[in-house]
Each structure stands twice: as structure tokens, then as C-alpha cells.
Amino acid sequence: MEKLVINGGKPLCGSIDISGAKNAAVAILPAAIIASKGTCYIDNIPNIEDVHCIERIIENLGCKVSIKDNSAVIDSTTLNSYNANSEDVKKMRASYYLIGALLGRFKKARVEMPGGCPIGVRPIDQHIKGFEALGAKVTLEDGVVTAEADKLIGTNIFFDVVSVGATINVMLAATLAEGITTLENVAKEPHIVDVANFLNSMGANIKGAGTDIIRITGVEELKGCSYSVIPDQIEAGTYMIAAAACGGDVTVNNVIPKHLESISAKLIEMGAEVIENGESVRVISSKNLKGVNIKTLPYPGFPTDVQQPMSTLLCISTGTSIINESIWESRFKHVDELIKMGACIKVDGRIATIVGVDKLKGAKVEATDLRAGAAMVIAGLIAEGVTEVINIEHIDRGYPYIENKFNKLGADIKRVSYS
Numbered sequence: 001m002e003k004l005v006i007n008g009g010k011p012l013c014g015s016i017d018i019s020g021a022k023n024a025a026v027a028i029l030p031a032a033i034i035a036s037k038g039t040c041y042i043d044n045i046p047n048i049e050d051v052h053c054i055e056r057i058i059e060n061l062g063c064k065v066s067i068k069d070n071s072a073v074i075d076s077t078t079l080n081s082y083n084a085n086s087e088d089v090k091k092m093r094a095s096y097y098l099i100g101a102l103l104g105r106f107k108k109a110r111v112e113m114p115g116g117c118p119i120g121v122r123p124i125d126q127h128i129k130g131f132e133a134l135g136a137k138v139t140l141e142d143g144v145v146t147a148e149a150d151k152l153i154g155t156n157i158f159f160d161v162v163s164v165g166a167t168i169n170v171m172l173a174a175t176l177a178e179g180i181t182t183l184e185n186v187a188k189e190p191h192i193v194d195v196a197n198f199l200n201s202m203g204a205n206i207k208g209a210g211t212d213i214i215r216i217t218g219v220e221e222l223k224g225c226s227y228s229v230i231p232d233q234i235e236a237g238t239y240m241i242a243a244a245a246c247g248g249d250v251t252v253n254n255v256i257p258k259h260l261e262s263i264s265a266k267l268i269e270m271g272a273e274v275i276e277n278g279e280s281v282r283v284i285s286s287k288n289l290k291g292v293n294i295k296t297l298p299y300p301g302f303p304t305d306v307q308q309p310m311s312t313l314l315c316i317s318t319g320t321s322i323i324n325e326s327i328w329e330s331r332f333k334h335v336d337e338l339i340k341m342g343a344c345i346k347v348d349g350r351i352a353t354i355v356g357v358d359k360l361k362g363a364k365v366e367a368t369d370l371r372a373g374a375a376m377v378i379a380g381l382i383a384e385g386v387t388e389v390i391n392i393e394h395i396d397r398g399y400p401y402i403e404n405k406f407n408k409l410g411a412d413i414k415r416v417s418y419s
Contacts, residue, residue: 001419004389004403006380007412008362011248014409015280018236018254019400020044020070020229022051024191026094027168028198028229029054030101033063033076034175035202038224042072042198045229047400049393053088057095060086061102075224084111085144092397096124096145096165100172103136103147113143126163130170133157134177154179154218162187162298167214168195175204177218186214189299190259194230201225233259234371235399237306240264240283242378242406244272245313247287250409253280262302266292266310270317289313291321291356298327308334308375314354315343316382323352334372337365341379341387362387367394374399381411 025045032040045051045067052067059065062080066073082102089095095114102109124145128138134157136149154177159166164187171192174181186192188210196209202225205217236255243250244267257264257276264274264281269292273284291314296304304327314321315338325331332347339345340363344355362385367373373395380387389395392415395402403413 001390002392002415002417004377004380004392005414005416006362006377006387006389008381008383008385008387010246010381010410010412012243012246012250012381012406012409012411013248015251015253016239016405016408018231018239018252019046021191021194021232022046022048022234022398023189024194024229026050026054026092027097027191027195028227029058029072029074030097031172031195031198032074033058033061033079033101034105034172035076035222035224036105037077037221040072040074040076040202040224041226042074043070043228044231045070045072046232049397050092050094053092054094057084057086057088057098060084079105082106082108082110089114096127097169097172099127099131099145099147100169103131103149103152103173104176107149107152109145109147111145113140113145124165126159126161126166127169130157130159130166130183131173134170134173134181136173152177154181154216156182156184158184159186164189164192167192171196171199171206171214171216174216174218175199175206175222176220177216179218181216181218183214183216184212186212187298188212190230190233190256198225198227201227231255234303234305236260236281237263237303238309238374238378238399239405240267240274240281241306241309241313242381243283244270244285244289245287245316245378245382247285248410249282249284251280251282255279255281257281262300263306266294266302287316289317291317291319291354293322295324296327304328304331305371307331308371309378311335311345311352311354312338312375312378312382315345315357315360315379317356319356321354321356323354325350325352333368334375337368337372337376338379340365341383359384361385364388364390367391370394370398377402377406377413381406
């Protein structure tokens with residue numbers, strides 16, 4: 001096993017490059033298997049465990065896959081199975097995109113129910129509703145989702161709740177459906193637009209991604225293409241928050257500033273300086289920041305995936321801050337770890353009240369999930385003394401080279417093996 005050992009209290013200065021978006025990559029790789037002709041060449045793939053997990057899954061389905069140097073080559077012409085039942089499938093939530101992709105390609109899909117971070121109930125009822133509306137028969141038995149259809153027929157689908165996963169999954173299935181599919185009350189996150197653009201590069205006909213309504217005109221087949229994944233909005237936001245928390249002057253490169261507007265606005269409200277310049281964002285902070293109130297919302301609102309790192313920053317900000325977590329009901333598991341370090345936080349359901357303290361102190365803490373892990377790294381960076389973060393396999397699912405990137409900015413982080 002491995003842990004991160006952090007000597008805190010050092011300001012961050014310099015520049016770093018942001019990797020490709022995790023949430024886009026783990027949907028785009030399954031989407032590539034819909035192509036029945038040609039090869040997909042995908043650049044800006046993040047070097048994270050979730051990507052390698054998807055790589056192994058689609059290889060087991062018969063695809064030829066090579067991922068190195070942040071580039072993926074996927075030949076899905078050899079795809080020969082619609083049965084995704086490996087252990088890797090059960091490890092990650094995003095494996096449910098295989099249902100939509102396989103249903104689109106074969107009109108059949110059999111996928112083990114996925115896992116992922118323990119941040120609350122994440123039902124797939126809206127996914128199933130969409131597949132059934134397209135004409136598929138869907139059953140869920142013994143932890144396995146089976147979907148079958150003689151053919152998929154375009155229709156109008158209104159999602160009861162805004163769901164990123166359901167929006168992408170049904171979009172995947174609908175690309176090869178007969179006629180026009182209209183999806184209403186859809187999610188608008190940047191990675192949804194990225195997946196739609198990727199599918200269009202393969203020959204799909206999708207319009208409206210990024211708005212409330214997506215229209216998909218079915219085509220007969222998809223072909224291989226060349227594509228580059230967008231920068232990771234959440235990784236960028238995490239480093240911006242860390243820069244504000246530690247003080248100093250950090251430029252975050254390879255970003256789309258518009259995707260970061262809700263995060264930038266809160267940092268500015270707290271007293272940090274945020275400067276946009278083309279494909280970079282610069283954060284300057286003296287650490288004397290004031291508390292703010294935050295409510296997580298679907299894009300373009302404040303991202304739930306940045307709530308946990310932001311809560312660490314609020315721990316050392318002046319005054320009282322309130323976080324309303326409106327997306328997931330169990331996304332405060334990291335609070336107990338922050339309290340070990342001297343934070344003053346009270347949680348009541350989906351509301352966390354944070355009273356700023358002068359400092360945090362190093363401690364041995366746990367990464368309870370992916371974004372909580374990032375929050376604990378930031379806590380270690382700002383704390384007095386040494387912090388040890390265990391269960392860092394969660395962090396490796398979404399943050400490539402996290403210790404190297406922070407050390408480049410002047411931090412002192414080591415990855416250490418232990419038993």
C-alpha cells in the first residue's frame with residue numbers, strides 16, 4: 001500500500017498543466033466501441049486508474065486498445081461481446097456507460113452493476129427509463145443489468161431529474177436508433193458536450209449538447225476518428241483552491257476558463273485574485289480570505305466535485321461559511337478527517353457549517369473517496385507539521401501525478417510504501 005506524506009506550511013508558486021478531463025475520458029472510451037469501422041485516436045487522456053480500468057474492460061470485450069503518453073488508440077472492429085462482467089466493471093461507476101454503448105452497437109447489453117465512490121445512492125432509474133423509451137427491454141437481476149431490443153426507435157424523453165450519467169448513456173444508445181430522439185431536462189456539464197462532439201466526429205448527428213434539449217438523429221454506423229479530450233475542470237478547480245489556501249501565485253495552464261467561472265467567482269468573493277488569460281488561470285492569494293456560502297448545483301453552478309476541496313479552504317477562512325450539498329447526500333465523510341486536524345465543522349444532513357480557525361495541524365487522515373482525498377491533500381499542504389494521507393488509491397482514480405504537480409509548485413509531498 002502507499003500513502004502521501006506531506007510537510008505543510010509552504011506557499012505555492014509557479015505553473016502546472018492540467019490533464020484531460022476524467023469525467024469526459026471515462027465516457028468517451030466506452031463511446032469509442034460503438035464505431036464498427038476504422039480506429040479511434042484520442043489525445044489528452046489522463047493517466048489515472050479509472051482510465052486504465054475502462055481500458056481493461058473494453059479489451060475484455062474484444063477491442064484492441066493501446067494507451068500510452070496520454071494517447072489512446074482503440075480498434076473496436078474486433079469487438080465480439082456484449083457481456084461486461086469483469087471485476088473491473090464492478091469497481092467504477094462510469095462502467096454503466098457500457099450499457100448505452102453496447103445497446104447502440106449490438107442492440108444487446110449485459111453489464112454488472114458498477115461501483116465507484118461511496119458518496120450516496122446513485123440510482124440508474126433515469127438511464128433505464130431512457131433505454132425503455134427507445135424500445136429496449138431492461139431487467140435488473142442479481143446485480144446485472146440486461147438490455148435488449150430488436151431495434152431502437154427515436155422518441156421524446158423527459159428526464160425526471162437532471163442526470164449527467166443518464167444524459168450521456170441514453171445519448172450513446174440513441175446515436176444508432178432509427179429516427180430522431182429528443183432528450184429534455186438534460187445535464188449541461190462540459191464533458192457532456194465533449195462526448196457529443198466525439199460522437200459527432202465519428203459520424204453521429206447530435207445537436208444541442210450544453211443546452212436543456214439534445215436532439216439526436218440516428219445514423220446507420222459510426223466510424224473511427226481523431227479527437228482530443230477537454231481539460232479537466234475539476235482538477236483545475238482543485239489546484240486553484242489549493243493555491244488560494246496555501247497562498248502564493250499559481251498559474252493553471254491548459255484550461256477552459258469559462259468552465260471554471262463558478263469556482264473563480266467564489267475565490268474572488270473570498271478575497272483571492274483570479275486572472276484569466278487565454279487557456280490559463282492565475283490565482284494570487286495572501287491566505288487572508290473570508291468565508292462564503294456555497295450551494296452545489298448542476299453546471300454552470302458550483303460543482304459538487306469541488307465541494308470537498310473547497311471545504312478545506314473554508315476551514316481556515318475568516319468567519320462562518322455554510323455549504324449546502326444539493327447533489328449527493330453523503331458527501332461530508334471527509335469532515336471527520338478535517339476535524340482531526342483542528343477544523344471546526346458541524347454537519348446536519350446536507351448542510352455543513354464551518355467556522356474558520358487560525359490553522360490546521362498535521363495528522364494521519366484517510367481519503368474516504370476521490371474528491372475527499374484531494375481535500376485531505378490540501379489540508380496537509382496548509383497544516384502545521386506532517387500529515388499522512390492513506391487510502392490514496394481513491395486519489396489516483398482522478399488526479400494524475402498529484403505529488404509531482406504539487407512539488408513543482410513548491411510543496412513537500414512524498415509517496416511512501418507501507419504495509
